[in-house]
Amino acid sequence: MEAGSRRHAVLSALPFAMMAAVAVADVAAGPAVGFLPLVALGPAFAPLIGSWRRTACVGGVALLLCVALGWYNGLLGAVRGFMSIASVAGVTAAGLVAVSMRQQREAELASVRSIAEAAQRVLLKPVPRLAGRVRAAVSYMSAVTEARIGGDLYEVVISPNGVRVIVGDVQGKGLEAVETAAVVLGAFREAAPEETSLAEVGCRLERAVERDLEGEKFVTAILAEVKAEQVVFLNFGHPAPLLIRADGTTSWADPPCHALPLGLSAHLDHPEPFCIDFLPGDQLLLYTDGVTEARDAEGRFYPLADRAHLLNERDPEAALETLRQDLLQHARGPLHDDAAMLLLRYR
Template sequence: MAVRNGRLTVLSVLPFAMMTAVTVTDIAAGPAVGFLPLVSLGPAFAPLVGGWRRTAGIGAIALLLCVGLGWYNDLLDARRGYMTFLSVLGVTAAGLVAVSMRQKREAELDNVRSIAEAAQRVLLKPVPRLAGQIRAAVSYMSAVTEARIGGDLYEVVASPHGVRVIVGDVQGKGLEAVETAAVVLGAFREAAPDEADLAAVGRRLERAVERQMEDEKFVTAILAEVKAEEVAFLNFGHPAPLLIRADGSVIWPEPPAYALPLGLHAHSTAPPEPFRTDFRPGDQLLLYTDGVTEARGTDGRFYPLAERTHLLKEHDAETALETLRQDLLQHVNGPLHDDAAMLLLRYR
């Protein structure tokens, strides 16, 4: 945001800086050289920022400079003086047309952003901060900055069978990825409260994705079910979660054998099997997408998530996750190249 504001400031003063530079140079060089035609650079840069009044005002200032410099260079009655006046008028008129077109595009983009934000609120609803004995916090960053929405997905559902969560990553980007994410989340929200077995939830997701996906596209996902100081996982080709024990030790729960992602069931001979580990009071579980661990810094290194677990020691889960998010952005030092979602679960 600070970089964007700085660019707007530069673009705002650029027309005045150009006209000032031309005026000073013309006066310093004397009438023999004549930089008068360059005054039109001011109105040429005016449409980049602001509305039509600002552009017309800069054009009027340029005309006044033409009069002053034309008198100084004794060009008021010369053909070159007339051509300079006409050039400034023409550039100003073109600038007014450009401003109108730019404002129309900005209005269309604002509409797209509003629709994207509405879709984001429907697709990725705020997770419940408390679900049974679990405190949850979520962070989502889209690589498509203007759209503010992408193909990563997450959800937390408090069901009669325990607290069930999903974190997934749809192959690809854009509206098609968003549509697929909506299918997966819809199937999970429907199946999580109904199915007594976590594997049955996975089968429901698989069927939903197979009806939707085409051309060998897929969704990596990990499902987790927390109950009775135990967490069960079902991993569909997704990165292993990060489990931080109350004593600070770290483990990466991995399945005995990784299953193929959702949508590639036809190529698999065996569905994924749930695997379990302890999840006791004071423990933390971080589920994430590969946009986190594959985020490269300026030195080309991937984000060292395992080395950043100390950032999650904040008492408040949302504050802890925000600290980790800011550290990730500092590591990248620029825009993300892939969507990045993180879901933090704490056993109260």
């Protein structure tokens, strides 16, 4: 059973468990101790889940139990008995109001999530599974789970000069990061099919970011161009991709010299393109730092290179899903940063 299902089951049973515990304690201790008002704990916990009908049902059970215990203890004609019944009725009424407010907030949150998901689908379109001789698969996990939206970005474009891709990470999270990601992706989608070299695509991105970003915002990004059994990189301060050769050996595609991210490099030296062989059977994993900086319970980073063997499955999407599940198991819970992975295979 999943954690969410277990939590739902516990919350469903909690009001009845509380009332049962109070009833047993009251019968065992007798009227002198005064457990009777604690019957109100049942309807107090009822609004956590379910509809108003369920809360009203729990409140009705609590009232019957309160009357039965009051009769057993001889308190029905006493002030304490009446006050206990009034307490249960008052808590039930408050619970019904709480359920109404909770359902209204849930409806608003569902609306916001649907809008955010629609915006995310427009921003991060599905990548083509097959681009020339390159097979592609993508995985995206947002740190903002309530909205399922974040600042990591990716794209695959088929151009006359080869298959061009970008993976980037916007400073910050939330809607501001999404706006910045939209600027970068828009510039890349416009420039990638038109420019003859990857360096010119990078210049277009720098100009777009310089024009549209304000303050000290920046974007780390890596651009890649796959053609003729080699891949050309342009790295703007982004983590180096992981190259997995057909024989299983791994290496990092480190740039010859490191450059600043987009938004910080417009008036300084531009990154230099560099290339490596990309042969049939090779795989290239581009990712954001939310992957390698994911920590386990002991604070250890995710060992991405040691997990390269998980990408050996025949289907690239299944291989990437296996790696994603391993990452979540390593973190033992939600990630603290957005995490995007783009897997390229040369057929």
